[in-house]
Amino acid sequence: MDLPSRSWSIHTRPEIIQKYEILERVGAGAYSDVYKGRRLSDDLIVALKEIHDYQSAFREIEALQVLQSSPNVVVLHEYFWSEDEDAVLVLEFLRTDLASLIKDAKRNWEDGISGGEIKRWMVQILHAVDACHRNSIVHRDLKPSNLLISETGVLKLADFGQARILIEPGFDNPHLHEPHDPNQVTIIQHAEVIPEADNSHQEGSGNQERGTMSKEEYASDLEDLKAKSSIDDIDKETNFHDGNASCLATCTTSDIEEDDPFKGSYYYEAEEGGDDTSGKLTSCVGTRWFKAPELLYGSTNYGPEIDLWSLGCIFAELFSLEPLFPGSSDIDQLSRIFSVLGNLTEENSPGCSKYPDYGIISFNKVENPVGLEACLPNHSPDELLLVKKLICFDPASRATAMELLHDKYLNEEPLPVPVSELRVPSTNHAQDEGSPGECCDYKDMDSDSDFEEFSTFNVTTTNAGFSIQFP
Numbered sequence: 001m002d003l004p005s006r007s008w009s010i011h012t013r014p015e016i017i018q019k020y021e022i023l024e025r026v027g028a029g030a031y032s033d034v035y036k037g038r039r040l041s042d043d044l045i046v047a048l049k050e051i052h053d054y055q056s057a058f059r060e061i062e063a064l065q066v067l068q069s070s071p072n073v074v075v076l077h078e079y080f081w082s083e084d085e086d087a088v089l090v091l092e093f094l095r096t097d098l099a100s101l102i103k104d105a106k107r108n109w110e111d112g113i114s115g116g117e118i119k120r121w122m123v124q125i126l127h128a129v130d131a132c133h134r135n136s137i138v139h140r141d142l143k144p145s146n147l148l149i150s151e152t153g154v155l156k157l158a159d160f161g162q163a164r165i166l167i168e169p170g171f172d173n174p175h176l177h178e179p180h181d182p183n184q185v186t187i188i189q190h191a192e193v194i195p196e197a198d199n200s201h202q203e204g205s206g207n208q209e210r211g212t213m214s215k216e217e218y219a220s221d222l223e224d225l226k227a228k229s230s231i232d233d234i235d236k237e238t239n240f241h242d243g244n245a246s247c248l249a250t251c252t253t254s255d256i257e258e259d260d261p262f263k264g265s266y267y268y269e270a271e272e273g274g275d276d277t278s279g280k281l282t283s284c285v286g287t288r289w290f291k292a293p294e295l296l297y298g299s300t301n302y303g304p305e306i307d308l309w310s311l312g313c314i315f316a317e318l319f320s321l322e323p324l325f326p327g328s329s330d331i332d333q334l335s336r337i338f339s340v341l342g343n344l345t346e347e348n349s350p351g352c353s354k355y356p357d358y359g360i361i362s363f364n365k366v367e368n369p370v371g372l373e374a375c376l377p378n379h380s381p382d383e384l385l386l387v388k389k390l391i392c393f394d395p396a397s398r399a400t401a402m403e404l405l406h407d408k409y410l411n412e413e414p415l416p417v418p419v420s421e422l423r424v425p426s427t428n429h430a431q432d433e434g435s436p437g438e439c440c441d442y443k444d445m446d447s448d449s450d451f452e453e454f455s456t457f458n459v460t461t462t463n464a465g466f467s468i469q470f471p
Ligand SMILES: Nc1ncnc2c1ncn2[C@@H]1O[C@H](COP(=O)(O)OP(=O)(O)OP(=O)(O)O)[C@@H](O)[C@H]1O
Pocket: 026, 027, 028, 029, 030, 031, 032, 033, 034, 047, 049, 074, 091, 092, 093, 094, 095, 141, 145, 146, 148, 158, 159, 160, 161, 245, 246, 249, 428, 430
């Protein structure tokens, strides 16, 4: 019997099983399967991440190579990638993640996470995000389940499948808030991570030198990548519909109906790849609950500030042990944000009326936004202020990771506890059966439709698009 040219399973890959014993499967993402493994040479326990999507693999390897010196980014030991096979990344194994910790704290810790513990988690998260942004990398899918935790309490940012490297003049400026001129965005590509044209398999390590290629070489690789992406379209059928599932997993050709009024807000990764030289990004990234308003409005001209919004959502969740904006659809997501902050306007976010979907959907005026205070009752003004520095409409007003590392809140009593004093859950709850109905059980949400679960709102058609009336 002929074996398929594409193996879909690392168990049949000689170059891998010669070096690693593959133990159980420990996780799966939109385009990946993750196994626990043992390196035969020294018994080191590792995670073997088999990525079924070319572009995600490319991005993950590229970003991890750049970030290997950061202590709060997952270690890439090596990777295997050949023309006809999925990429397999050998990563350091981390037992649990921040989503599991929050769930554990909510269920089992009498007083929740202590102030000193919260601050230590925050410091580690901020170091990871700062490392990304200093290296011009936008992660684009920051959420608690992508913040992995070792048994000794070291937090590591993972899952760079949606990350992008942006280089533009002034980007290294700590302020990061230069206006984004799409014509000035260039993508740095790592020639060494592109599979060879021949069938020989390629191995690499996370310590390789960062390389660049000419615009022509890059354009040619993009063509290859686009061709490969269309072959890989079949992968995209295995999509989730989950408020906590990454957006790339929720956008498929089948999701976009001809009469979908919001189709303007959907973009394919392949399209983004093809558009790299124009500097246009896709708005279809991230995970809804952690998604910045500019992305929900279809912006394709954004920067690292989208990560800072996600960071605000994560910090609020660390305080309250509940997701800040658990929207059941993109519109519900926006309506939850508006009910807290008020409507998005040119006054509070200059330039927002240019977001592609801004004129398509209009929300009725929220007369009395409840404010972030209502989401974080019983929290100190300093804690509230910290979240407010990130959860603000104007991307340019969001505090950078570096600014927050120097923030008064993190540097006053109670000080961050030492890493060794952090409580770490013994399991990864992502693999447990969740308890349905609990707000924090991210995987329980099953609808991504913009109109499902929307019966409580009054939606009317207008000349420009739609109008939504809050009850
Ligand atoms: N280094 C690691 N150590 C241990 N477990 C891991 C590691 N990396 C990933 N996992 C497990 O595998 C799961 C999927 O991994 P990951 O989130 O990186 O994949 P993905 O396909 O990029 O996911 P997503 O759909 O969220 O974008 C994680 O939720 C986690 O449970």
